[in-house]
Amino acid sequence: MANGGSYLGRVQVLRFFAATAVLFAHLQHEIATRLPAGGSFRPFSLIDGGFGVDLFFVISGFIMYHVSADKFGEPGGARTFLVRRYLRIAPLYYLATALMLAATFTFSGAVSIAQPDAGHVLASLLFLPATNALGQPVPVLKLGWTLNFEAYFYVTFALALLFSRRVGLTVLVLVLSAVVVVAQLVPDPPVWLSFWGQSLVFEFLGGVGIAMLYRRGMAMPLAGAWALIAASLVVLALLRAGGAIPYLPRAVYAGLPAWLIVLAVVAAPFAQRGGAMTRLLIAGGEASYAIYVIHPFGIRAGALLWARLGLPPQPWLYIATLMVIVIAAALAVNVLVERPLDRALRRLLDRARRQAPVAAMPRT
Structure with a gap:
């Protein structure tokens, strides 16, 4: 391809920055609400950290299409895709959800989440949108709302894989777009419709579009890519500073800059040097899911430890220290938990697939 080689290292680095x-x-929110110095703390707010989620959704669409572009219409391809994606996100998320449930019932009152009922827990584990006791459309582990979107993308993309590539892509666009349109037309939509009917789905579709361009050899000069990244961040900051965000769909004010940044990262020939910093950034990208899932626990534990040790309420020192601790913990979780679990589950899946034809044969 004419775009400077493999995209994977560059995307992993971008994933790391999105997670951080x-x-x-x-962390800024933690300081503002819990630390004694929170009242005088002036957070950096020109670019909302939630923009990392928008980057993740665009990257998700890019990766999903790029690695599966040749699987459309393949017998069993949709099922294999869906099972593998489920095994990728579910184990660590279930562990984190169990930990949050344990913390909720063990330290009732000290953990700021609503007491979940059985139905809400089940919906959380099934990646289905459901309201908690406070009426919020979030799972037990609040940040899991993004995984409810990811699961939705997995299912609709698996549906698309049942068809030829052209038909499948048409189905994907029509299904996701139709849900958004219907959600706007229904006077009082159910939780699942209002949740999955958000404009965020177009960020995912934008990522699919980038993958299509990439596979056709799309290329961009390095200087142009840096200019595009800088311009995207400046526009995002100006929209936020100018108070325009409440009047625009998220897919416009955050999704479009995220789309342009991912486009620049995958299309330009960014050098991937083999130095320690590059390896660390790529490792951080590989651990980005762990950073995302475990960071609420790391932040809360860090705040308690900070107070217990009587450390000075220096906001930026607190942020820097906790970022290092959480990232280090996520790297450890990735190496010691995520990867071994993924390998074990893949072996089980491969074994089951090999044994299936044998089990299906009639006995003689």
């Missing part, structure tokens, strides 16, 4: 943006935003 979310972590940074939540």
